[in-house]
Amino acid sequence: MTGLLLRTLAVAFFAALALLPISWMASMAFKPAAEWTSAAGGLTFLPKDPTLNNFRYVFTGNSPDQMVGLDRTVWRPLYASLLTAISGTLIAVICGTAAAYAVSRERVHESIGLSLLQLRIFPPLAVMIPVMIMWSFLGMIDTWWGLALIYGIVTLPFSYWLMKAYFDELPREIEEAAIVEGCTPFEAFRQITLPIVASAVASTALFIFILNWSDYLIALLLTRKDWTTIPVYMNALATAASGQLYGAKAALGLLAAVPPIILGISIQRFLVRGLTFGALKQ
Amino acid sequence: MTDATSSVPLSVDEKPADKLAQSRRSLAIRLLIPAQVLLVFIVAFPLIMQIFISLTWWTPLDGDPWYLAWMSWNWFDNYTYLMQDEGLWGSVGRTLLFVAVAVPIEFLLGLTLAALFYEGVFGRPVLYSLILMPMMIVPAVAGYIFFLIFQQTGPLNSALSVFWPGALDVNWLNDTTRAFIAVVIADVWQWTPLMFLILFAGLMSVPEDQMRAATILGANWRQRFFRIALPRIKTVIAIAIGLRVIECFKIFDMLFVMTGGGPGVATESLSLFLYKRTFQDLEWSYVASIGITVLVALSVLTAVLMARVKKKDAS
Amino acid sequence: MASVTLEDTSKTFGDFTAVRNINLAINDAEFVAILGPSGCGKSTTMNMIAGIEDVSGGTIRFDGADVTNVPMQNRGVGFVFQNYAIFTHMSVRKNLAFGLEVQGVQQSEINRRVEEMAEFMALSHRIDAPSASLSVNELQKLAIGRSAIVEPSIFLLDEPLSNLDAAFRERMRSDLRQLQRSLNQTMIYVTHDQIEAMGLADRIAVMDQATLQQFDTPENIYSRPENTFVAGFIGAPSMNLVRARIAERDGAMFADLAGREADAVALDDRLSSQARTHGGAALTFGFRPEHLRISDQPDAGTLAAQVVLVELVGRRKLVHFSTGQTRFVGSFDRTVSLRPGEAANVSFDLGKCHLFDPNTGLRLQLGEDD
Numbered sequence: 001m002t003g004l005l006l007r008t009l010a011v012a013f014f015a016a017l018a019l020l021p022i023s024w025m026a027s028m029a030f031k032p033a034a035e036w037t038s039a040a041g042g043l044t045f046l047p048k049d050p051t052l053n054n055f056r057y058v059f060t061g062n063s064p065d066q067m068v069g070l071d072r073t074v075w076r077p078l079y080a081s082l083l084t085a086i087s088g089t090l091i092a093v094i095c096g097t098a099a100a101y102a103v104s105r106e107r108v109h110e111s112i113g114l115s116l117l118q119l120r121i122f123p124p125l126a127v128m129i130p131v132m133i134m135w136s137f138l139g140m141i142d143t144w145w146g147l148a149l150i151y152g153i154v155t156l157p158f159s160y161w162l163m164k165a166y167f168d169e170l171p172r173e174i175e176e177a178a179i180v181e182g183c184t185p186f187e188a189f190r191q192i193t194l195p196i197v198a199s200a201v202a203s204t205a206l207f208i209f210i211l212n213w214s215d216y217l218i219a220l221l222l223t224r225k226d227w228t229t230i231p232v233y234m235n236a237l238a239t240a241a242s243g244q245l246y247g248a249k250a251a252l253g254l255l256a257a258v259p260p261i262i263l264g265i266s267i268q269r270f271l272v273r274g275l276t277f278g279a280l281k282q
Numbered sequence: 283m284t285d286a287t288s289s290v291p292l293s294v295d296e297k298p299a300d301k302l303a304q305s306r307r308s309l310a311i312r313l314l315i316p317a318q319v320l321l322v323f324i325v326a327f328p329l330i331m332q333i334f335i336s337l338t339w340w341t342p343l344d345g346d347p348w349y350l351a352w353m354s355w356n357w358f359d360n361y362t363y364l365m366q367d368e369g370l371w372g373s374v375g376r377t378l379l380f381v382a383v384a385v386p387i388e389f390l391l392g393l394t395l396a397a398l399f400y401e402g403v404f405g406r407p408v409l410y411s412l413i414l415m416p417m418m419i420v421p422a423v424a425g426y427i428f429f430l431i432f433q434q435t436g437p438l439n440s441a442l443s444v445f446w447p448g449a450l451d452v453n454w455l456n457d458t459t460r461a462f463i464a465v466v467i468a469d470v471w472q473w474t475p476l477m478f479l480i481l482f483a484g485l486m487s488v489p490e491d492q493m494r495a496a497t498i499l500g501a502n503w504r505q506r507f508f509r510i511a512l513p514r515i516k517t518v519i520a521i522a523i524g525l526r527v528i529e530c531f532k533i534f535d536m537l538f539v540m541t542g543g544g545p546g547v548a549t550e551s552l553s554l555f556l557y558k559r560t561f562q563d564l565e566w567s568y569v570a571s572i573g574i575t576v577l578v579a580l581s582v583l584t585a586v587l588m589a590r591v592k593k594k595d596a597s
Numbered sequence: 598m599a600s601v602t603l604e605d606t607s608k609t610f611g612d613f614t615a616v617r618n619i620n621l622a623i624n625d626a627e628f629v630a631i632l633g634p635s636g637c638g639k640s641t642t643m644n645m646i647a648g649i650e651d652v653s654g655g656t657i658r659f660d661g662a663d664v665t666n667v668p669m670q671n672r673g674v675g676f677v678f679q680n681y682a683i684f685t686h687m688s689v690r691k692n693l694a695f696g697l698e699v700q701g702v703q704q705s706e707i708n709r710r711v712e713e714m715a716e717f718m719a720l721s722h723r724i725d726a727p728s729a730s731l732s733v734n735e736l737q738k739l740a741i742g743r744s745a746i747v748e749p750s751i752f753l754l755d756e757p758l759s760n761l762d763a764a765f766r767e768r769m770r771s772d773l774r775q776l777q778r779s780l781n782q783t784m785i786y787v788t789h790d791q792i793e794a795m796g797l798a799d800r801i802a803v804m805d806q807a808t809l810q811q812f813d814t815p816e817n818i819y820s821r822p823e824n825t826f827v828a829g830f831i832g833a834p835s836m837n838l839v840r841a842r843i844a845e846r847d848g849a850m851f852a853d854l855a856g857r858e859a860d861a862v863a864l865d866d867r868l869s870s871q872a873r874t875h876g877g878a879a880l881t882f883g884f885r886p887e888h889l890r891i892s893d894q895p896d897a898g899t900l901a902a903q904v905v906l907v908e909l910v911g912r913r914k915l916v917h918f919s920t921g922q923t924r925f926v927g928s929f930d931r932t933v934s935l936r937p938g939e940a941a942n943v944s945f946d947l948g949k950c951h952l953f954d955p956n957t958g959l960r961l962q963l964g965e966d967d
Contacts, residue, residue: 008404014395015412021471022415024437025427037435045437091320099317106310114588115321121580123532125556126573129566130328130335133348153324156317185306216422216535217553231422235539246430253423264418265411272483275476276521280483491682494649498669498676499696499747509695513686 022257028250029054033065036246054251058237065247070237074252076226077233081256083144084219084229085212088151093205095152096159097197101189104167105175113164116157117277124154128221135222142224150222151212158211158274159204165278166200167193203270210260230256329577336360336571341564351567360571370572372547373555380462380551381530384469389523391470392477397507399478400485417475425539428468429455432540458548461541465549468536473529477522484518485511552576599660599750599783600625601646606655608641615641617807618655623785623800625660628777630786630794633804634830639787640755642804646785647753648672659751675744675752675782679759681736683743685729689720692728692739696747710746718742734765745776752777752784758793770797791831795819803827820949825958828883828951834915837925840955841882843872852882854900855920863897865947871961872952880961881953886915888946889927891935899942904935918943 024045028036031047031054057063061070103110131150132141140146170193178188194201219229228236234252237245264271272280331348337358340351364370395413403409416424431438432454442449454460488511496506512519534553537543543550543558550558559569601623608616616638623629631639644650646657648669657665664672684692693711702710715721718738723731728739737757744752754773758766774797777784788794794801795815803810803818803826811823822828828836841852844861850869851861864872872880892899902918902925909915909931916927916935927943935941952961 004402004404007398007401008409011395011398011403011409011413014391015409018413018416018471018475021424021427021431022419024431025423028430037433043435043437043440095316095320098313102310102313106307108307108310109314109318112314112317112321115325116317118581118584119325121528121584122577123534123553123556125534125553125560125569126576127325127328127332129560129570129573130331131324133331133335134328137348150324153320156320160317179302185302185309189309210418214420214422216420216538231420231535235422235426249426250430253420253426256420257418257423260418260420261415264414268411268414271414272479276480276525279521280480280518489682491678491680492684494669495676495678495682495743496684496695496699498647498649498672498674499699499744500670500673501695501699502670505699510684 025250025253025257028247029254031247031250033247036244054247057245057248058252058255063248066245072233074230074233074255077228077230078255080144080147080223080227081213081229081231084147084151084227085209087144087148088155088212089205089209091148091152092155092159092208093201096156096204097163097201100160100163101167101193104164105172113160116160119154120157124217128218132221141222142226144227147219147222147227147229150218151215154215154218155208155211158208158277161277161279162204162207162274163197163200165273165281166197170196203267204274206263206267207270207274210263213256213260332570333574335567336574338567340567342566343564354567360568361575363568364572364575369547370552370555373550373552376547376549377531377533377551377553380466380469380533381527384466384473385523385526385530387466387470388474388477388526389519391474392479392481392522395474395478396482396485399482400511401503413478414475416472417479419472421472421535422539424468424472425536428464428471428536429540432464455541456545458545461545461548465537465540468540469530469533472536473526477526480518480522480525481515484515484522487518488514600658601751601783601785602656602658602661603642603646604656604658606642606645606657607653608638608645608650609653614807616645619804619809621802621809621812623783625783626777626781628774628784628786628797628799629802630788630798630800631802631804632788632791632794632830633810634789636806637804638807639789639804643753643755643785643787646751647674647676649676673749673751675747675749677740677744677752677754677757679756681740683728683731683736683739685727687728688725689715689728689731689739690724692743693746696743700747714742714746733760734762734769737761737769741773741776745780748780750782752780752782754784754786756788757786759788759790766793773797792833795831803830805830821960821962822883822951823960825881825883825953825960828953828960832885834886834926834928836883836885838953839882839884839923839925841880841952843878843880845873851897852880854882854923855902856922857901857920860901862900862945868947868950868952870963874963875952875954875961877955879955881955881958883951883953883960884925884945885949886926886928888949889925889929890944890946891927891929891933892942892944895942898947899944902941902943904937904939904941906937907935 027046030050030052032049032051035044035047035049037043051065053063053065057066057070058074061073099112102108103112135141135146138146140149174196175185175188175192178192179185183191214231215229216231216235219232223229223232230252234249234256237249237252267274335348335351337355337360338351339354339356339359340346340348344354346353399406399410419427430436433439434450434453438454439449439452442452452460454464492510493506496510501509532553533551534557537549537551537554538557541549543554556569556572559565559572601621603619603621605618605620606616607614607618619642631642633639641650645652648664648667652665655665656663659672684695687695690711693714694707697707697710712721712724715724718741720735720738720742723735728736731739737760741754741757758769761769770793773784786794786797795818798815800812800814801818802812805826811818811827813821818827818831822831822836825838829838839854841854844851844853844858846861850864850872852864852872853861895901900920902920904916905919905924906917907914908917912931914929914931914933914935916929916933918925918927918941929935953959954961
């Protein structure tokens with residue numbers, strides 16, 4: 001009994017440590033400018049005078065707290081993040097699932113798995129220069145499809161490895177039964193196999209969406225003004241006379257952080273599988 | 283069987299089966315095409331381009347388009363230069379140091395958490411979700427959170443000043459050692475949950491009966507953990523550490539947002555070094571050569587490790 | 598000294614009662630089998646004795662000492678799991694040594710005893726092999742050896758032989774018995790195989806649906822079952838249990854087994870007294886297949902029946918009879934000639950037959966020896 005209590009306390013301590021920074025940012029998001037640093041006096045954890053001004057500022061460009069307005073509000077980056085993350089996810093999931101099925105069932109081109117794995121091992125900056133040149137050459141810089149395409153390829157290894165693990169576990173008999181009834185192999189795949197792995201595909205898609213949404217580097221390199229995503233927008237937020245926009249940035253951080261947290265919690269059970277490329281299950 | 287029936291031509295029954303096998307194979311090949319196209323277009327082709335550029339002096343400052351880069355051909359000069367580039371090796375060393383400090387801490391903390399959870403705690407589902415939250419935070423945002431926290435006038439100093447008044451004078455992000463410590467703390471905060479997640483899953487896969495058998499034979503908690511549980515999850519541990527080392531080596535978002543590599547180069551990882559050379563100095567062909575070198579080094583490393591893993595599986 | 602006593606021990610999982618108030622007194626150095634069909638609660642009972650499960654009610658005593666709340670690592674019992682639970686990442690030697698190592702025994706002593714046990718279990722030639730490479734039979738022996746090496750005074754085995762092939766099972770049975778006798782241990786053995794239980798145990802605890810049905814020697818369980826469950830569960834083929842209408846005629850008791858009053862079977866004195874005392878009009882008549890006889894002449898003690906099926910099983914001939922209303926099986930010598938479709942007159946070795954209450958299933962008995 002006491003062991004249980006002590007262990008719970010220890011874990012609760014870690015959980016508190018985990019939560020503290022996040023709640024600090026959340027609290028900063030609701031603090032007026034005067035409470036952003038301890039320069040004006042002591043810092044308190046909760047805002048003494050909670051306000052929505054930070055959110056007002058980033059959504060409308062103006063706020064009672066700030067003298068200078070923003071020339072770009074968060075609406076466009078929000079849209080950009082959503083569009084590119086979703087499209088990138090679609091690309092990765094469709095190509096990855098198809099490839100995984102092909103390799104799992106027919107054992108063709110098994111080397112593709114290894115190539116995809118190497119993709120994840122290389123530091124992005126080591127290979128981004130030619131990509132930037134190509135994208136610029138093809139007019140894909142600062143476009144949503146240019147960004148989505150890279151997102152798709154960069155997360156393809158995850159969807160491939162994950163779906164391959166699921167297909168490997170699925171007995172071939174399932175399709176064979178359908179083929180005996182007269183389906184073509186493709187029909188069997190589409191009408192029999194896919195519905196069975198539908199929830200796996202959904203979890204994979206959510207997982208990849210989180211990765212794409214959380215990207216910073218690629219968006220930093222491949223977007224300029226029109227299609228910056230939230231993380232890039234957030235970091236660059238500044239005006240000539242504003243100084244450090246702690247509160248506004250905290251509000252943006254909160255905005256950016258909430259969707260992955262919600263999605264992440266909903267696919268918790270899936271995370272081990274996703275993060276180890278399907279090598280482990282839970 | 284060598285009787286007469288074996289020389290009879292294939293019966294009508296066998297042809298449809300062949301056709302089926304063929305149509306399945308052709309479906310498979312077609313399903314692979316999208317992924318292969320992506321790989322060729324966005325991996326193979328740029329790679330060739332990168333090798334090409336790495337052998338020149340070209341930068342965008344030249345004003346010429348990239349395909350005219352051959353005009354400033356310089357063979358392997360970039361590569362010989364990078365061997366002696368102190369900045370490069372400094373950043374590599376710093377990155378390795380960072381990995382060597384952060385990952386073991388994450389591993390030990392993660393293992394401790396996993397062990398605590400394994401032995402049982404109250405409110406497991408809630409605590410589990412809470413513990414996992416840091417790793418779901420967008421890394422750039424996490425970087426910003428710790429940027430806020432480590433401000434001289436920020437919450438950490440304020441909290442510490444309750445016990446120690448001098449805390450308010452401590453500058454974290456502008457001191458070379460303290461900045462390094464700060465980013466390590468940030469990384470540990472964000473990624474210990476990942477270690478925990480994987481290691482806990484591993485512990486849960488240890489067959490319960492074996493743990494019971496050990497307990498009945500008189501083993502206490504420590505003996506069970508170190509003699510039964512831990513040895514059984516050796517592969518899981520290797521995967522967890524391997525994954526973390528790879529990701530940690532690539533670190534960019536958090537550092538860029540938190541310190542920008544500073545003060546000076548105190549927290550400049552390899553990725554940050556490459557970023558600066560690319561966007562501040564615009565030395566694109568040089569960065570291309572570094573990129574190729576990194577690619578080759580990592581490929582060799584993975585090939586060696588894969589070979590060792592294959593050997594172990596075979597034995 | 599290690600007697601095991603369960604006093605009113607019970608175990609519930611939420612709404613489900615796995616073990617209902619069991620009272621069991623096992624003597625020191627006794628070999629007891631807990632026998633019953635799947636789901637009867639035998640494994641749960643064993644787990645409570647080992648401490649793997651907490652008791653929901655009642656007490657468990659070892660040698661009179663209350664161990665109900667003692668955690669499993671301190672109970673000093675040996676436990677062999679059904680799936681052996683061998684530490685597959687360790688060698689045979691390390692598996693055997695484990696129990697001694699965690700107790701802090703001297704290394705030289707450990708080596709000696711490990712080699713001794715390996716010898717005893719015929720595993721010496723594999724002693725340094727990884728335990729994952731062992732065959733099922735070898736794993737079984739290792740599991741037993743690993744538990745036995747710490748010389749527990751109480752040894753618990755959960756269906757240890759069910760995964761083995763038949764020939765090996767026989768050998769292991771006698772090896773187990775030998776082990777138990779030589780170490781003078783109290784051995785408690787869970788199984789669903791009655792042949793095993795009947796052959797190995799000093800006493801058998803028969804369980805069904807979370808309750809203890811009977812705890813007695815194999816002999817008594819066989820010839821004096823306490824209720825219809827035990828009667829029907831033990832014996833292969835099992836005891837025939839037929840509903841009988843009881844009537845008194847001319848001062849004698851008759852059992853109508855076929856719905857034909859004229860063909861009722863006359864009961865002997867013992868059974869008649871039981872039936873009279875009970876007073877009911879209907880009883881369950883139990884007779885084992887081997888207690889059926891074929892008579893040439895129909896008389897008061899016979900029943901007319903038709904042969905439906907004849908099976909050859911081993912050295913015996915199993916004949917299935919039908920009286921139109923009931924069916925039952927008789928077991929005869931191979932030489933008996935009966936063919937399907939033939940009519941026969943069967944009689945009963947009444948001294949070995951039993952009467953049971955049709956509602957409670959309890960066997961009728963008038964005295965201790967009945």
